[in-house]
Amino acid sequence: MNEIIRSTKLKNGSDLVLREVNINDAEAMLQYLNIVGGESDNLLFGANEFRLTVEQEKNYIESMRENDNALMAIGVIDGQIISIAQVAAPPRKRIAHNGELAISVKKEYWSMGVGTEMMKLLIDFAKSTSVIKNISLGVKSDNEKGIKLYEKMGFEKVGVHRNFFNIDGKYFHEILMDLYLE
Secondary structure (H helix, E strand, C coil), X not given: CCCEEEEEECCCCCEXXXXXXXXXXXXXXXXXXXXXXXXXXXXXXXXXXXXXXXXXXXXXXXXXXXXXXXXXXXXXXXXXEEEEEEEECCCCHHHCCEEEEEEEECHHHCCCCHHHHHHHHHHHHHHHHCCCCEEEEEEECCCHHHHHHXXXXXXXXXXXXXXXEEECCEEEEEEEEEEECC
């Protein structure tokens, strides 16, 4: 059974269900990732470049579920995955207080509140761990909507990786952003 963590109504009236992933989601997640990779240049991969096997994805999901300081969640509308997000802290004691966040949303659901709901879920989870004190993320420098969302959620720009992304021969910086929970 898939435990619903939250549900909410989006700006377009759709019912968004947020829940933790399980291994039965692996194949649908891979299909989703290969689609969203081609919908924008804001991710680390393009269309059909997410090349894990279903078995590898199942193993990754299981490792996330076994980590008390990690949450991988999906946003679902009418049984279809429309968002995947995660926050995870490394197991090494000296840096276990640092979580890293990643998020994607299907393009047809941009600007409807999905990103905000997913971010709230991950931030609330990180706070509940009592271990994670900082959350970091990287965002492509021209992803203005993403940067605006992260700033709305309290993230601050802390640095830049110059020429981090190479998309069709053109280089873009990565903006590094942090949220300090304490």
